Amino acid sequence: MVVAAALVSCTQASSGGGPGADVPSTSAGSGQDTDLARIAENAENAENADRAEREAGEAEDTAIPSPAPARVRDAFATLQATLDETCTPGAGDCAYFLGRVTRELTELDESMRADGKGPGHFKKPLADMKALFGKLGDDRSEAHLEKHFSEIVGTRDGINTWMQDHPDDYR
Structure with missing residues (x-):
């Protein structure tokens, strides 16, 4: 006007x-x-x-953009970066490590579910992560994660082994 x-x-x-x-x-x-x-x-x-x-x-x-799930290859790469790391439960040095591995597993879970191959292709790792997340619940405190140290590290290592047998998913 x-x-x-x-x-x-x-x-x-x-x-x-x-x-x-x-x-x-x-x-x-x-x-x-x-x-x-x-x-x-x-x-x-x-x-x-x-x-x-x-x-x-x-x-x-x-508008708040919704984050797209990371591609399986990228999510697996960040999980692999934790393979040489560890901590000693009870020594007070596990908060970062276990929190990071749990976060990386969560992102890998999301990317596998969103992948074009479908969740059926990732049946074993998704089942392993579901079992782990069921044990962890919503509690991400250091004491709770340390209580489940073996399950967290074991799930990470098992998924690494599974992915090594499926190189087309990460290369």
């Missing part, structure tokens, strides 16, 4: 019209009013389109 008013104002000033000028009549011989109305309408439509585009862009920016 502001753009339309400014455009009409500029058009009146350049055509000799303005605050002190006579307003042209709407006779059939004068197309200036029709032209000005059309220009104002086009400017208003353009402003509305620009506003709608800006609002749509703002809505897109505020």
